[in-house]
Amino acid sequence: MSSTVFILNGPNLNLLGTREPEIYGSTTLAEIEAQCLELADVLGFEIVFRQSNHEGDLVDWLHEAQAAGAKAVLVNAAAYTHTSIALLDAAKAIAVPVIEIHLSDPRTREDFRHVSYIGEACVDTVQGMGPGSYTEGLKRASRL
Ligand code: DQA
Numbered sequence: 001m002s003s004t005v006f007i008l009n010g011p012n013l014n015l016l017g018t019r020e021p022e023i024y025g026s027t028t029l030a031e032i033e034a035q036c037l038e039l040a041d042v043l044g045f046e047i048v049f050r051q052s053n054h055e056g057d058l059v060d061w062l063h064e065a066q067a068a069g070a071k072a073v074l075v076n077a078a079a080y081t082h083t084s085i086a087l088l089d090a091a092k093a094i095a096v097p098v099i100e101i102h103l104s105d106p107r108t109r110e111d112f113r114h115v116s117y118i119g120e121a122c123v124d125t126v127q128g129m130g131p132g133s134y135t136e137g138l139k140r141a142s143r144l
Contacts, residue, residue: 003044005141006065006096007036007134008058009051010078016103024103027131039135043142045071055080059090066094072141074134076101081116091121097144099137102127 009029012019017028033049040047048070050061058077065073073096077087081100091098098121105128106113119125124140126133 002069004046004070006048006073008075010080011053032131062090073098074137088117097123100125101137
């Protein structure tokens, strides 16, 4: 079985570090990537780590994870979590297990964040742990 895990990040996550630090903390996306790479080494995973502000890129990368025979996808779809049926359909369309990731806990925030479309197609969700949501997601991927 492939040991590649795709970690996909949606809109505005490129601004982590300076973006609403009272909600998302001060860790940058590059630092989260470094933490994931370090843990991936221990777990024996190859990591494909990407970010885009464009919904279609995330759809394409979910398809790519399937074509690459990835072991799992961790996806922080950011605001597209709450709007995107296209991402839900893409996650449903692939056989690769998808784990939903959030830095914050959307369930404790505004009402419009309580709906997760992509979450309906995910095998697991890790949220509210800051950057630790990503590393916890990787640990859960190792148990799939
Ligand atoms: C987020 C939560 C979303 O509601 C928000 O739109 C984001 C980030 C998180 O990681 O906490 O951009 O996905």
